[in-house]
Amino acid sequence: MTGTKQLLIIALLFFTLCAAIIAATGMGFLQIAPQEVVEILWNRILGRESSTINPTFPFVVMEVRLPRILTSALVGGGLAVAGAVFQAILLNPLADPYTLGISSGAAFGASLAIILTLFGIVIPAWFSIPVFAFIGAMATLIGVFSLASTDNKLSSNTLILSGVIIASILSAGIGFIKYLADEQVSIIIFWLMGSFVGRTWSDVFTTLLIVIPGLLFTLYFARDLNIMALGERTANTLGVESGRVKKMLLVCASLITAICVSVSGIIGFVGLIIPHLLRMILGPDNRILLPACFLGGATLLLGADTITRAWLPSEIPIGVLTSLIGGPFFCYIFRKKQLAKAS
Amino acid sequence: MTHNNLLFHIDKLSFAYRNNTVLKDIDLQLQPGKFYGLIGANGSGKSTLLELLMATLSPASGSIRYREKDLNNYSRKELATKLALVPQHFSMDFEYSVRDVVLMGRHPHIPRFASPAHHDLEAVEQAMETMDIHHLQDRPVIALSGGELQRVVMARALAQETEVLILDEATSNLDIQHTIAIMRVIRKRVDENGLTVIAAIHDLNLAAAFCDNCLVLKDGALFANAPVNKIFTTNILQSVFSVNANVDQTSGNGHPHIQFQYQ
Numbered sequence: 001m002t003g004t005k006q007l008l009i010i011a012l013l014f015f016t017l018c019a020a021i022i023a024a025t026g027m028g029f030l031q032i033a034p035q036e037v038v039e040i041l042w043n044r045i046l047g048r049e050s051s052t053i054n055p056t057f058p059f060v061v062m063e064v065r066l067p068r069i070l071t072s073a074l075v076g077g078g079l080a081v082a083g084a085v086f087q088a089i090l091l092n093p094l095a096d097p098y099t100l101g102i103s104s105g106a107a108f109g110a111s112l113a114i115i116l117t118l119f120g121i122v123i124p125a126w127f128s129i130p131v132f133a134f135i136g137a138m139a140t141l142i143g144v145f146s147l148a149s150t151d152n153k154l155s156s157n158t159l160i161l162s163g164v165i166i167a168s169i170l171s172a173g174i175g176f177i178k179y180l181a182d183e184q185v186s187i188i189i190f191w192l193m194g195s196f197v198g199r200t201w202s203d204v205f206t207t208l209l210i211v212i213p214g215l216l217f218t219l220y221f222a223r224d225l226n227i228m229a230l231g232e233r234t235a236n237t238l239g240v241e242s243g244r245v246k247k248m249l250l251v252c253a254s255l256i257t258a259i260c261v262s263v264s265g266i267i268g269f270v271g272l273i274i275p276h277l278l279r280m281i282l283g284p285d286n287r288i289l290l291p292a293c294f295l296g297g298a299t300l301l302l303g304a305d306t307i308t309r310a311w312l313p314s315e316i317p318i319g320v321l322t323s324l325i326g327g328p329f330f331c332y333i334f335r336k337k338q339l340a341k342a343s
Numbered sequence: 344m345t346h347n348n349l350l351f352h353i354d355k356l357s358f359a360y361r362n363n364t365v366l367k368d369i370d371l372q373l374q375p376g377k378f379y380g381l382i383g384a385n386g387s388g389k390s391t392l393l394e395l396l397m398a399t400l401s402p403a404s405g406s407i408r409y410r411e412k413d414l415n416n417y418s419r420k421e422l423a424t425k426l427a428l429v430p431q432h433f434s435m436d437f438e439y440s441v442r443d444v445v446l447m448g449r450h451p452h453i454p455r456f457a458s459p460a461h462h463d464l465e466a467v468e469q470a471m472e473t474m475d476i477h478h479l480q481d482r483p484v485i486a487l488s489g490g491e492l493q494r495v496v497m498a499r500a501l502a503q504e505t506e507v508l509i510l511d512e513a514t515s516n517l518d519i520q521h522t523i524a525i526m527r528v529i530r531k532r533v534d535e536n537g538l539t540v541i542a543a544i545h546d547l548n549l550a551a552a553f554c555d556n557c558l559v560l561k562d563g564a565l566f567a568n569a570p571v572n573k574i575f576t577t578n579i580l581q582s583v584f585s586v587n588a589n590v591d592q593t594s595g596n597g598h599p600h601i602q603f604q605y606q
Contacts, residue, residue, distance in 0.1 A: 093436055220455075227450050229437050230499075234430060236399045238503070239423030239451035284437035 006288045009281065013295035020299050020306075021073065025065050027310040032057050068309070069302055071199040071207060072318070075260040076270055076301025077294040078211040082260070083271025084293045085218050085253040088225040088286055089246055090156040093279070096272040097257040099160055100144050100250075101167030102137045106261035108170045109136020111177040111188045118180065129191065130206075130262040137258030140166055141251070155232075159250075194265035194319025196305050203263045210259040215294055217252050221245055222286040229284070267319045269326030270297055276333065349411065350375045350507065350539055351396065356405035358391055365391045366563045369405070375506065376537040378530060380550035380571070383560035384584055389543040392560065393511050396541065397426055423451035427500040429513040433492060438483040441495050445470055445480075448502035470502035473528055490521040497525055501532075508532075510542035514549070522546075526553045551575050551599045559583055575599040 026032040032040075036053055040061045043049065082097040090099065097103070113132035116123065147162040174192075178185050218225075224245045228235045235242040260267075274297040275289065282288050304322055308315050351373040358366040366388045373379060381389050394400040395407060398414045407414045409425070417425075427448070435444070448470070449463040459467075471477045474494040479487065484495060493516065500508060508529065514522040530553050532538040544550040550557060550571070557574040559566040561583050567574055572592055580588045580601070587604040 088437075091436055223450070223455065226439075227447055229435055229439065230444070230447060231430070231433070233399060234428060234433075236419065237397055237423060237426060237428040237509075238447065239418075239420035241419055279438070284439055285443070 006282055006285075010288065010292055010295070013292055013299070017073065017295050017299045017302075020302050021069055024069050024302055024306040024310075025061055027306055028060075028065065029310075030057070030060055032061065037061060067201045067204050068196050068199045068305070070204045071263060072196045072305040073298035073302040074204065074207040074211050075196075075264045075267065076274075077298035078207065078214070078256045078260045079267065079271040079301070080274035080293040080297025081211075081215050081218060081290055082253040082256045083297075084275035084286065084289055085225070085249050086271070087275055088228065089249055089253075090160060091229065091231075092156060092160070093276065094272070095160070096269075097253065097260075098266075098268065098271070100163035100254065101140050101170065102163075102254055102257045103261055103266050104167040104170035104174070105140025105143075106133040106137040106258060107192055107266060108173050108177075109133045109139075110191050110262070110265070111174050111181070112136070114184055114188050114191065115177055115181045118182075118184070130203075133262035134258050137254065137261060140170065141254045141258075145250075190317065191265050192319075193317035194267040194322075195317050196264055196309075197315070199263065207259055207263055211256055214252050214256040215290065218249060218290055219287070221249060222290055225249070225286040226284070265317075265319055267301070268323045269330065270301055270322055273326050273330055274300060276330075280333075348375065349373070350409065352408040352411065354406045354408070356395065356402050356407060358388075358395060358400065358403050364563060366395070366560075369565045371558065371565060371568060373539070373541070375539050376533065377555045378533045378540045378553060379542065380554035380557040381541060381543040381560065382545075382547060382550055382557055382574075382583075383566075387560040388563045389560055390511060393428075393509055393541070393543060397428060397509060398422055420451055423503070423505075425505050426507045426509060427503040427505040429496055429500045429508065429510045431512040431515055433496045435484050438485055440481050440483055441476060441487070442467065442471070442480040444484050444495055445476075445498045445502050448499040451503070466502045466504055470498040473501060474498040475524075490517050493517055493521065494525070497528070506537075507539045507541065510540065510544075512543050512545055515545050522549065529553070547575065547580075547601050551601060572597065572599050575601055 022034050022037050025037045026034050036057060040053060040058050044058070044062060079097055083095070086095045086097060086099060087093050109132035110129050113123070113125070113128040116128065143166050144159065144162045147166065148158045150158075174188075178188055181188055224235075224240045224242070227238050227240045228242050228245065230238070232242045232246075257271075275293050278289060278292045278296055282292055301318070301322070304325070305318050308318055308321055349372050351371065353369055353371040353373075356366060356369040356371075357364070369392070381392065383389050391400065395402060398407075398417065401415065409417065414422075445467050446459060446463070449459060449466060453459055453463060468477075471480060474497050476491065476494050476498055479491060479495075484492060487495065493513065497513070510529075514525055517525070526549065529538070529540055529542075533540055542550075542554070544554075554571055556569060557571055558568050559574060559579065566583055567579065575590050577588060577590055580586055580590070589602045589604070591600040591602065
């Protein structure tokens with residue numbers, strides 16, 4: 001199933017991502033040439049000082065832009081990989097990281113963290129929001145699992161339905177929190193729309209710590225995921241412990257989603273569109289698709305974030321941008337596919 | 344055949360979904376190299392018995408031994424090299440090619456990070472040849488018709504190169520032409536390669552024409568296990584399926600032919 005063409009595309013995606021990171025780092029209010037960006041990075045790695053470059057540039061690159069850029073790339077890659085995994089497990093090409101209500105859980109947790117101050121509990125927001133969002137996402141996952149566990153085999157329909165039920169309860173909860181929040185409501189709304197403003201190296205590292213091991217873990221099971229496309233029963237007779245693999249990968253993909261949501265807020269459509277697009281180009285083999293999704297998702301979200309940061313006259317929330325572009329685009333490919341099927 | 348040559352040795356097997364007993368006290372011994380038909384009315388426990396044989400369900404009580412070793416002591420992977428399943432329904436939402444799907448049958452034979460070996464590819468070629476789907480090999484499975492799809496599933500199971508093939512009403516969605524073609528291929532494998540087949544079959548005439556023995560389930564119990572010409576009698580059809588039928592034992596090469604009385 002693997003071919004030279006696929007490997008070439010992976011290599012191409014990898015170089016595109018590297019180029020995008022360097023180009024994006026140079027873009028913004030202060031324009032820095034790509035070769036200067038490379039030189040700054042190179043000097044930093046070697047621990048050298050450079051005399052020829054404007055002395056403010058290294059600070060802008062290392063402390064302001066790079067953390068944000070790397071966070072957005074990791075989140076984009078993570079969401080796309082999680083999307084591909086959810087689609088493969090739920091046997092539904094239209095599933096995404098948010099199908100199981102995980103985003104609603106994270107949003108609920110974050111909203112809760114924001115209104116805590118109303119009750120006199122003061123925890124710094126940079127700490128409480130991601131932590132609460134993460135706990136919210138994981139609690140939702142446990143809730144969805146226990147609701148779906150009445151069905152021993154964790155069938156995809158039961159899981160999706162449980163996700164929808166829990167998500168709708170949670171959005172009512174978010175509504176109630178917004179109502180309570182009064183003046184703070186704008187912070188909640190802004191968070192819900194997703195943003196990478198002011199991300200730091202600690203965001204980069206926490207995301208990295210989950211997304212990369214998560215990607216490797218899913219890659220280890222990529223071939224089992226392929227076999228599971230035959231249906232759980234047949235997969236079992238082909239030597240795949242599909243029940244166990246399903247559970248482990250659901251937890252893994254949910255963890256990835258939870259960490260992504262908690263550092264960035266709700267960013268829709270990346271997890272849906274990237275796997276979908278790449279599957280059309282590369283085919284459905286998860287051994288190729290998963291790494292390609294990571295690279296493609298990273299490049300896409302990094303690009304979108306750079307557009308809001310450096311091009312648009314005023315910054316709009318990244319989640320709004322991805323949904324505004326992604327939604328109609330998705331309608332287009334969905335429609336095209338339906339028509340192709342009909343003919 | 345000697346005792347230790349048995350394939351399946353089933354002893355006092357019972358199974359229940361929650362409090363609903365599906366199979367009770369089944370004693371059964373299956374020999375290798377035979378074509379077994381599994382018949383019985385809807386809800387008589389056919390599918391459950393097949394699931395138990397494939398160890399995708401575990402017995403509530405009693406035991407199933409495969410080559411005199413308890414089925415629970417085999418790993419999934421090990422079993423996958425011995426038993427292959429052809430299910431009744433097969434649908435796929437991803438655009439794998441026919442060739443990819445047939446190659447999936449080699450999954451238990453290929454180590455986790457290895458590429459398919461020469462023999463794996465050969466088995467795939469051969470299985471596609473046998474099922475006459477070679478010309479479809481690059482087509483996505485989503486684009487196939489029901490009959491083509493079922494042949495792909497058959498080819499996948501053949502590529503698995505197991506000694507047992509389990510068919511769960513594998514042909515009941517097919518037209519008669521494809522049904523006969525598939526059954527012929529399987530029959531040939533039984534006769535020439537010593538394959539063992541256990542097939543749940545709805546169409547009694549099909550069972551009569553291709554099977555050596557028939558296992559008859561009635562209300563979760565084993566009603567009979569005998570050669571086809573002993574099974575297909577007016578009496579048994581009446582008591583198992585509650586239908587009136589005439590059975591012609593003398594027509595085509597010793598296989599009984601059943602004529603149902605519709606009015």
